[in-house]
Amino acid sequence: MGKPAVAIELSLAEPRELLSLARAQKTGQAMARRARIVLAAAAGIENKAICLEVGADANTVGKCGAVLRRTGWMGCSMNRGLARRGRSATTRSPRRSA
Secondary structure (H helix, E strand, O other): OOOEOOOOOOOOOHHHHHHHHHHOOOOOHHHHHHHHHHHHHHOOOEHHHHHHHHOOOHHHHHHHHHHHHHHOHHHHHOHHHOOOOOOOOOOOOOOOOO
8 A cells, every 4th residue: 555645634715726726727737736636635545546646756746745744735836935955046246347
């Protein structure tokens, strides 16, 4: 048997919003996939079954599960603005004319 998905509870409005994200034509594919992963995890489906259902590999499902544990489903879908490792962005100062 596979590893059980993260146990999450969604409010009454959240599944409707996630379904909307998963089905929308204008939603990015990564966001739609994450929404489908969260819906499957909320239904109590095991990670292996989620992989097959969504078409994602185990690392993707596990990573989304780890984010779900820390921040909830909004963190899984909106983690683009969080601080990341590595060199920080720098801005160039305008060059001076000699």
